[in-house]
Amino acid sequence: MNATKQDVVIAGIGQTDVGELWDVSLRDLAVRAIQAARQDAGGLVPQTVYIGNMLGASASHQANLGALLCEWAGLKGAEGTTVEAADASGGVALRMAYMAVASGMVDVAAAVGVEKATDVLGSDIESLSVRNLDADFEASEGQTPVGQAALLMQRYLYENQFPREALAGFPVIAHANAVNNPHAMYPKAIKAENYLKSGTVIEPFNLYDVAPLADGAAAVIITRAELLPKNFARPLVRVAGSSLVTDRLALHDRQDPLFFEAAAVSVRRACLKAGVSLADVDFFEYSDITTLHAVLSLEAAGFAQRGQGWKLASDGTLLLTGALPAATLGGHKARGNPLGAAGVYQAVEACLQLRGEAGGSQVPHARFGLIQSLAGTGSTAVTHVLERRDS
Amino acid sequence: MNATKQDVVIAGIGQTDVGELWDVSLRDLAVRAIQAARQDAGGLVPQTVYIGNMLGASASHQANLGALLCEWAGLKGAEGTTVEAADASGGVALRMAYMAVASGMVDVAAAVGVEKATDVLGSDIESLSVRNLDADFEASEGQTPVGQAALLMQRYLYENQFPREALAGFPVIAHANAVNNPHAMYPKAIKAENYLKSGTVIEPFNLYDVAPLADGAAAVIITRAELLPKNFARPLVRVAGSSLVTDRLALHDRQDPLFFEAAAVSVRRACLKAGVSLADVDFFEYSDITTLHAVLSLEAAGFAQRGQGWKLASDGTLLLTGALPAATLGGHKARGNPLGAAGVYQAVEACLQLRGEAGGSQVPHARFGLIQSLAGTGSTAVTHVLERRDS
Numbered sequence: 001m002n003a004t005k006q007d008v009v010i011a012g013i014g015q016t017d018v019g020e021l022w023d024v025s026l027r028d029l030a031v032r033a034i035q036a037a038r039q040d041a042g043g044l045v046p047q048t049v050y051i052g053n054m055l056g057a058s059a060s061h062q063a064n065l066g067a068l069l070c071e072w073a074g075l076k077g078a079e080g081t082t083v084e085a086a087d088a089s090g091g092v093a094l095r096m097a098y099m100a101v102a103s104g105m106v107d108v109a110a111a112v113g114v115e116k117a118t119d120v121l122g123s124d125i126e127s128l129s130v131r132n133l134d135a136d137f138e139a140s141e142g143q144t145p146v147g148q149a150a151l152l153m154q155r156y157l158y159e160n161q162f163p164r165e166a167l168a169g170f171p172v173i174a175h176a177n178a179v180n181n182p183h184a185m186y187p188k189a190i191k192a193e194n195y196l197k198s199g200t201v202i203e204p205f206n207l208y209d210v211a212p213l214a215d216g217a218a219a220v221i222i223t224r225a226e227l228l229p230k231n232f233a234r235p236l237v238r239v240a241g242s243s244l245v246t247d248r249l250a251l252h253d254r255q256d257p258l259f260f261e262a263a264a265v266s267v268r269r270a271c272l273k274a275g276v277s278l279a280d281v282d283f284f285e286y287s288d289i290t291t292l293h294a295v296l297s298l299e300a301a302g303f304a305q306r307g308q309g310w311k312l313a314s315d316g317t318l319l320l321t322g323a324l325p326a327a328t329l330g331g332h333k334a335r336g337n338p339l340g341a342a343g344v345y346q347a348v349e350a351c352l353q354l355r356g357e358a359g360g361s362q363v364p365h366a367r368f369g370l371i372q373s374l375a376g377t378g379s380t381a382v383t384h385v386l387e388r389r390d391s
Numbered sequence: 392m393n394a395t396k397q398d399v400v401i402a403g404i405g406q407t408d409v410g411e412l413w414d415v416s417l418r419d420l421a422v423r424a425i426q427a428a429r430q431d432a433g434g435l436v437p438q439t440v441y442i443g444n445m446l447g448a449s450a451s452h453q454a455n456l457g458a459l460l461c462e463w464a465g466l467k468g469a470e471g472t473t474v475e476a477a478d479a480s481g482g483v484a485l486r487m488a489y490m491a492v493a494s495g496m497v498d499v500a501a502a503v504g505v506e507k508a509t510d511v512l513g514s515d516i517e518s519l520s521v522r523n524l525d526a527d528f529e530a531s532e533g534q535t536p537v538g539q540a541a542l543l544m545q546r547y548l549y550e551n552q553f554p555r556e557a558l559a560g561f562p563v564i565a566h567a568n569a570v571n572n573p574h575a576m577y578p579k580a581i582k583a584e585n586y587l588k589s590g591t592v593i594e595p596f597n598l599y600d601v602a603p604l605a606d607g608a609a610a611v612i613i614t615r616a617e618l619l620p621k622n623f624a625r626p627l628v629r630v631a632g633s634s635l636v637t638d639r640l641a642l643h644d645r646q647d648p649l650f651f652e653a654a655a656v657s658v659r660r661a662c663l664k665a666g667v668s669l670a671d672v673d674f675f676e677y678s679d680i681t682t683l684h685a686v687l688s689l690e691a692a693g694f695a696q697r698g699q700g701w702k703l704a705s706d707g708t709l710l711l712t713g714a715l716p717a718a719t720l721g722g723h724k725a726r727g728n729p730l731g732a733a734g735v736y737q738a739v740e741a742c743l744q745l746r747g748e749a750g751g752s753q754v755p756h757a758r759f760g761l762i763q764s765l766a767g768t769g770s771t772a773v774t775h776v777l778e779r780r781d782s
Contacts, residue, residue: 025527027527054448054454055448055454057445057446057448057449057475057522058448058449060526061521061522061526061530062522062525062526062527063445063446063475063477063522063523064475064476064477064479064522064523064640064766064767064770064771066476066637066771067476067637067638067639067640067653067766067767067770067771068525068640070637071637071638071639071640071644076637076638076639077636077637077638077652077653077656078637079635079636079637080476080637080771081474081475081476081483081635081771082474082475082476083472083473083474083475084448084454084455084456084472084473084474084475085455085457085458085471085472085473086454086455088455092472096487099490099491099494099496100490102494102496103490103493103494103495103496104494105490105493105494130452131448131452131453131454131455132454132455134453134459135451135452135453136416136418136453139452244470244472245468245470246457246458246461246462246467246468246469246470246471247458247462247467247468248458248462248467249455249458249459249462253462261468262458262468265468375455375458376455376458379455379458379459380455380457380458380471380472
């Protein structure tokens with residue numbers, strides 16, 4: 001379908017490598033991503049910059065990334081501010097930029113995700129990354145996001161009675177797809193037997209059930225189609241639907257901790273706004289923070305019945321050739337999980353798919369992509385529907 | 392002037408006391424402010440909550456305040472997210488809520504400012520509050536926001552050749568006005584001789600030149616006039632203008648560190664949007680983080696020529712009976728400076744003025760109020776024009 005003037009479109013994308021980037025600072029990571037996105041967008045200059053970041057003030061002792069990054073990215077004076085919803089921060093930045101442009105109040109906005117946390121001042125990333133849980137009632141008791149997910153997976157295994165080995169497909173697919181992503185942290189294929197042999201991290205999770213925490217930055221430039229440069233030739237990606245929903249933060253406050261309610265509601269609203277049904281979705285970039293997150297995201301969205309999500313990796317559904325390709329460029333598991341930046345990486349990767357630039361991971365004829373940022377154990381969910389349009 | 396349907400109005404306000412509130416948690420502070428604002432707004436229920444906060448993740452080890460506070464304030468499922476631009480965070484929350492409602496994308500939004508930092512985990516507020524400077528090039532060298540302001544004040548005194556004693560009026564006015572604010576941290580009048588006798592904090596600042604860091608929470612409910620309950624009888628406060636501008640973060644990168652450029656541009660844009668000139672402004676809630684901030688804010692806004700701002704306290708201009716009352720309910724100096732919450736306190740106080748509810752600090756016939764949040768040494772400035780409308 002052709003773009004209309006008022007379409008809110010992603011006109012440029014940029015990303016850095018994901019990994020333990022000890023030789024690059026927080027600001028340099030972000031600036032590289034912003035510059036790449038601006039170049040990709042044909043030189044459009046953002047007036048407004050939303051920065052998704054979780055740990056800047058904690059890990060790098062740097063607050064007010066808005067002023068810092070606008071200056072360092074050559075955008076002095078621009079409206080820059082940080083937005084934060086823990087590891088869903090990148091999704092929030094995307095939503096804020098979308099809202100600013102869709103409302104007509106801003107012509108060109110940037111959504112930036114940046115995280116720099118693997119070598120930090122006076123602390124360690126594990127102790128910092130638990131700040132997405134309830135500090136007074138969960139983290140203070142020693143709970144961690146991965147620990148909570150492991151408890152939930154124990155329960156999920158008990159309720160649904162299947163062998164843990166059936167989950168191997170989730171990391172196997174992610175790693176297979178990451179081979180085609182030059183920015184991925186672990187672009188190496190693994191076999192199911194690697195999964196089975198790898199050591200336990202926390203029962204019942206093994207090494208390959210948990211996405212690696214990482215540094216990285218990604219950026220997208222958002223505008224209305226009518227404002228694109230005349231010579232803009234690339235396929236357009238429209239932000240067709242957007243939704244942010246919160247759930248109770250603490251797991252013990254939820255009636256049904258095995259159902260990600262915020263994820264479910266946000267998918268429903270984003271699809272409604274976009275006018276699409278789940279059957280229209282050509283691929284799903286979920287937040288596979290752990291295998292449990294991947295499984296429950298599939299069920300929350302409605303791609304599987306309750307208790308059936310675990311089957312979608314082993315039955316081929318999530319393969320690039322399946323009905324619902326997922327983690328198409330590695331997902332959190334193999335691209336790496338740069339926390340507050342992850343949501344913008346998802347947007348960049350979805351754009352590559354919709355533009356037909358995903359190389360060996362290309363999903364044929366992809367028109368609609370669903371991307372979802374989750375915080376902690378699903379306490380915040382930000383979901384977007386992106387659509388390919390011809391310019 | 393009567394309100395029109397599309398006016399973006401502040402329908403409810405709430406605030407907690409400001410001070411060292413060691414017996415109240417971060418979440419409880421915020422919830423009290425939100426509940427008070429909802430009650431004041433006749434029960435309007437916000438769909439979207441923007442939380443201005445600087446140090447939650449650092450001081451309380453709590454990220455994702457969006458999910459936490461929506462749940463604890465009885466708004467489970469609402470769109471909640473943190474926005475951060477250091478000590479200007481409260482102003483950012485106000486602007487985001489304004490944009491969401493003005494765009495028509497949201498009907499009812501809350502802007503919340505909360506800071507809880509005077510008793511913190513494993514650190515102290517002084518080491519945390521420097522995170523609004525450049526971490527790599529300023530804070531790492533031992534610079535602090537107050538230290539930078541003191542250096543600038545030395546230069547300002549040298550360039551403009553006046554006795555430091557002439558600055559006494561700034562804290563004297565703030566403290567005199569705070570007597571009428573039941574929520575103020577220091578609601579006690581001081582005399583110029585107190586100022587002169589108080590000990591030096593950092594040359595040339597004495598105790599009364601520096602606003603005390605504090606805990607506190609404030610909230611406002613924003614909607615369009617057409618959506619107000621039928622029986623809404625209170626005078627309306629319209630958000631008439633709004634602007635967020637950044638400057639270079641590090642002081643040494645600015646061409647003229649004695650001019651707050653972001654503050655100047657944001658005042659100009661907010662007034663332009665509101666269709667008012669400086670002469671229309673009935674009072675100014677500035678960010679008197681230090682006396683230097685007060686002086687340079689007056690000059691940046693254009694209320695005084697360069698090098699002349701220091702005169703406005705001693706010549707009576709800033710008194711409640713003067714041409715431009717300032718810090719009318721105590722300002723940062725005497726209300727207290729709750730960092731990321733301060734900008735929402737300013738909005739609450741301006742609403743009290745515009746509604747005629749400011750008691751002994753009432754500015755007669757106030758119609759237009761200018762409020763301004765600053766981060767650090769002016770690296771981010773968020774300015775709003777609020778206007779009284781008859782409902």
